[in-house]
Amino acid sequence: MKYEEITSQATAEWADMTSGRVPLIRIGTAMCGHAAGAFRVVKALRKCLESKGIEANIQEVGCLGLCYAEPLLDIKKEGKSRLFFNNVTPEEVEYIVDEYLLKEGYPKEKVFGYIGEEGPVSGEDSLEMLPGLKLQHRIALRNAGHTSPYDINQYIANGGYSGLYKALTEMSPSEVIDEVKNSGLRGRGGAAFPTGVKWSFLVGSPGPTKYILCNCEEGDPGAYNDKGILESDPHTLLEGLAIAGYATGASNGIVFIRHGHDGPIERTEKAIEQAYDLGLIGNNILGTDFSFDIEVALTGESYVAGEETALMEAVEGKRAMPRFRPPFPAAFGVWGKPSNINNVKSLSYAPEIISKGADWFSSIGVNQSTGTAIVCLSGDVNRPGLYEVPMGLTLGEVIDDLGGGVTDNAQLKLLQTGGPLGGVLGPDSKDIHIDFDEMRSAGAIFGSGGIIVGSDKVCAVDLTRILVAFCQFESCGKCFPCRLGMEHLLEIVERISNCDSKPGDMDLMKSIGGTMEAGSLCGHGQLGFGPIRSAITHFEEDFRLHIEENRCPTGSCDRLKIVPKNTRPYATDHIAGE
Amino acid sequence: MTTDKDNLRTKIQAAIQSQKRPTVTVLSSLLAIQDSIGYIPEEAIEEVAVNSNTSINSVFGVASFYPNFRFTPPGEHSVEVCWGPTCHLKGATEVLESVLEKLGLDSEGDTDDGKVSFRFNTCLGACSQAPVISVDHELYGNAKPDIIPNLLGSLHEKENHHQ
Ligand SMILES: Cc1cc2nc3c(=O)[nH]c(=O)nc-3n(C[C@H](O)[C@H](O)[C@H](O)COP(=O)(O)O)c2cc1C
Numbered sequence: 001m002k003y004e005e006i007t008s009q010a011t012a013e014w015a016d017m018t019s020g021r022v023p024l025i026r027i028g029t030a031m032c033g034h035a036a037g038a039f040r041v042v043k044a045l046r047k048c049l050e051s052k053g054i055e056a057n058i059q060e061v062g063c064l065g066l067c068y069a070e071p072l073l074d075i076k077k078e079g080k081s082r083l084f085f086n087n088v089t090p091e092e093v094e095y096i097v098d099e100y101l102l103k104e105g106y107p108k109e110k111v112f113g114y115i116g117e118e119g120p121v122s123g124e125d126s127l128e129m130l131p132g133l134k135l136q137h138r139i140a141l142r143n144a145g146h147t148s149p150y151d152i153n154q155y156i157a158n159g160g161y162s163g164l165y166k167a168l169t170e171m172s173p174s175e176v177i178d179e180v181k182n183s184g185l186r187g188r189g190g191a192a193f194p195t196g197v198k199w200s201f202l203v204g205s206p207g208p209t210k211y212i213l214c215n216c217e218e219g220d221p222g223a224y225n226d227k228g229i230l231e232s233d234p235h236t237l238l239e240g241l242a243i244a245g246y247a248t249g250a251s252n253g254i255v256f257i258r259h260g261h262d263g264p265i266e267r268t269e270k271a272i273e274q275a276y277d278l279g280l281i282g283n284n285i286l287g288t289d290f291s292f293d294i295e296v297a298l299t300g301e302s303y304v305a306g307e308e309t310a311l312m313e314a315v316e317g318k319r320a321m322p323r324f325r326p327p328f329p330a331a332f333g334v335w336g337k338p339s340n341i342n343n344v345k346s347l348s349y350a351p352e353i354i355s356k357g358a359d360w361f362s363s364i365g366v367n368q369s370t371g372t373a374i375v376c377l378s379g380d381v382n383r384p385g386l387y388e389v390p391m392g393l394t395l396g397e398v399i400d401d402l403g404g405g406v407t408d409n410a411q412l413k414l415l416q417t418g419g420p421l422g423g424v425l426g427p428d429s430k431d432i433h434i435d436f437d438e439m440r441s442a443g444a445i446f447g448s449g450g451i452i453v454g455s456d457k458v459c460a461v462d463l464t465r466i467l468v469a470f471c472q473f474e475s476c477g478k479c480f481p482c483r484l485g486m487e488h489l490l491e492i493v494e495r496i497s498n499c500d501s502k503p504g505d506m507d508l509m510k511s512i513g514g515t516m517e518a519g520s521l522c523g524h525g526q527l528g529f530g531p532i533r534s535a536i537t538h539f540e541e542d543f544r545l546h547i548e549e550n551r552c553p554t555g556s557c558d559r560l561k562i563v564p565k566n567t568r569p570y571a572t573d574h575i576a577g578e
Numbered sequence: 579m580t581t582d583k584d585n586l587r588t589k590i591q592a593a594i595q596s597q598k599r600p601t602v603t604v605l606s607s608l609l610a611i612q613d614s615i616g617y618i619p620e621e622a623i624e625e626v627a628v629n630s631n632t633s634i635n636s637v638f639g640v641a642s643f644y645p646n647f648r649f650t651p652p653g654e655h656s657v658e659v660c661w662g663p664t665c666h667l668k669g670a671t672e673v674l675e676s677v678l679e680k681l682g683l684d685s686e687g688d689t690d691d692g693k694v695s696f697r698f699n700t701c702l703g704a705c706s707q708a709p710v711i712s713v714d715h716e717l718y719g720n721a722k723p724d725i726i727p728n729l730l731g732s733l734h735e736k737e738n739h740h741q
């Protein structure tokens with residue numbers, strides 16, 4: 001099919017569906033909605049509609065980002081705006097259906113707000129005026145919550161694949177790379193390396209088989225934005241992957257997702273299937289001579305599998321242990337072929353950068369951090385969410401304006417940012433901007449976007465213990481500074497937390513941390529001391545109380561402390577027969 | 579006559595053969611087997627080694643690396659508690675205590691009657707709903723300790739519906 005035919009059919013379908021001729025009911029069922037009970041609501045809804053003989057079109061969608069309002073139900077009737085209902089329980093479904101669909105009334109008890117040109121249905125506020133939406137500037141998540149991830153035509157009707165079409169028909173590969181370079185886009189997987197520059201490394205590598213690997217390992221606790229994109233709008237990633245493939249002359253894309261994350265896996269695979277059916281990936285895409293295949297590969301549970309060279313090992317089906325570099329992936333990647341690794345978010349920006357141009361993208365954000373930050377805000381805040389906001393907001397704006405402040409009117413005590421290898425910041429960090437470089441100089445990192453808020457009921461030693469336990473649990477064991485260092489650090493933090501420290505423990509930790517930083521093979525060991533270093537900088541007093549006064553200021557350390565221990569049999573002795 | 583062992587091998591081979599993703603590796607085969615029969619018996623290690631033309635040692639090396647693999651048959655029901663930092667701050671410890679008490683366990687493992695397998699999860703991916711637990715792969719957010727007895731109470735009688 002020609003591109004014009006595909007889009008005109010999709011547009012007609014979309015217009016009909018969103019007219020509300022048949023009431024259109026959208027409900028967010030990504031992992032966050034799932035945990036809030038969305039599937040139980042969908043079940044109740046289907047049953048209720050069936051028993052009352054009401055015709056409606058139910059579409060499972062992704063995230064508007066208002067996690068605190070999930071499960072979020074959205075009903076569009078003909079001639080009316082979309083009406084939203086928040087925190088819906090299965091028991092409340094019947095009330096909403098009866099009032100709004102059966103009796104043509106107004107279920108005012110549950111109304112959250114409206115979105116639409118038709119204005120309020122009955123005096124409710126516009127949802128778009130909520131800080132949680134007003135402050136967002138959604139690029140990668142532009143369709144999230146609006147279109148179904150299961151229907152490629154909904155993506156296409158909203159401009160989907162026009163970036164790829166433009167790249168293939170109007171731009172040379174090097175122009176695409178220049179556009180991405182000029183946009184200032186930096187990788188969102190942690191290291192913030194310029195994406196266009198990284199792509200250019202792959203260009204000169206010999207083909208014909210070259211890979212673009214998309215990293216959706218997302219093992220960092222506290223981060224759910226990669227999974228959020230795949231569950232909300234997987235096509236924006238697939239389109240981005242294909243654009244990267246065209247720009248670099250790659251032949252294959254692999255999306256790498258953790259086993260067990262069924263929502264992202266299922267939605268991505270379905271999306272791939274549909275894109276093949278329309279000729280948007282595969283051979284001779286849109287009738288051009290560019291061909292590109294995409295598949296999903298799964299990893300077992302391993303945080304280090306998200307490290308770029310460990311990821312290549314895992315794709316090959318091995319233990320996820322990082323490789324020595326050089327050779328670098330652009331020369332010797334997965335199965336020895338030239339490869340490029342990008343995070344889900346980095347690739348998902350590409351379609352809009354190509355459609356709207358580098359200048360548009362670089363006009364958003366600050367300094368050397370262009371575009372948006374996709375923040376996973378969780379912990380002790382009133383309005384946790386998945387918020388895509390312009391880079392340059394302050395942490396205070398994120399916590400107070402987006403997050404509605406700390407829960408129970410408690411004081412802010414700490415922020416944990418950038419995942420378990422990131423850092424811990426104190427209450428004086430509210431003026432720090434979300435800017436890769438500013439956050440790094442503050443001793444934290446923005447990383448992949450997790451921001452965990454802790455109130456004054458949180459003990460910094462207790463939280464540090466959990467972070468270090470995670471790093472110990474996840475050490476792949478390949479190199480000893482990390483394998484032994486993490487174990488030793490955990491032992492020390494545990495005894496401090498037990499108010500059973502030994503003299504010199506603080507110095508000992510610093511010395512072990514220094515060895516790990518200097519001698520570890522990958523970022524896990526090199527950065528793994530970060531949480532401790534930042535915690536002892538900002539929360540010296542918490543540590544002092546455990547060490548000198550044998551007490552925990554919040555009582556957190558007096559609770560049950562069981563964490564899973566790393567039981568990986570360590571490499572060489574176990575496979576000694578090899 | 580076919581024995582249970584033969585049956586197991588047949589199931590394992592079927593799981594290896596039925597993989598739909600284009601790239602088949604030691605890891606993908608092990609994941610497919612665990613999805614199909616719930617664990618990795620010795621026979622699975624052997625079959626994957628033969629199928630991938632590699633050694634038993636190296637297949638076991640892969641299986642033992644990823645903590646999601648188990649080597650004994652699982653309980654009919656699975657319970658996972660997230661111990662990630664957000665969940666920890668939001669009260670995962672109290673939820674954990676309640677789960678362990680209800681199941682009669684000290685830590686990760688299977689209940690005495692073999693019905694329920696409990697393990698930790700580093701992050702169930704729904705941190706904004708913390709604390710989160712998973713029961714037979716269904717997620718429950720804002721899990722307060724007092725919902726646990728009810729939530730897990732019926733597992734011992736319940737049919738297994740997650741496979
Ligand atoms: C221990 C460790 C874990 C990592 N986990 C991830 C991950 O889950 N997702 C990710 O995109 N990058 C992860 N990274 C960073 C990757 O190595 C790599 O830099 C990134 O995927 C590159 O993509 P980008 O250039 O688009 O940021 C991890 C790095 C380390 C050291």
Ligand code: SF4
Pocket residue numbers: 304321322474475476477478479480482483520521522523524525526
């Ligand atoms: S630093 Fe840690 S995770 Fe990285 S290779 Fe060494 S042992 Fe493995």
Ligand code: FES
Pocket residue numbers: 028030031032033062063064065066067068070224228385386706
């Ligand atoms: S609404 Fe999807 S992550 Fe919360």
Ligand code: FES
Pocket residue numbers: 221222223660661662663664665666700701702703704705706708709710
């Ligand atoms: S930290 Fe528990 S779900 Fe992420």
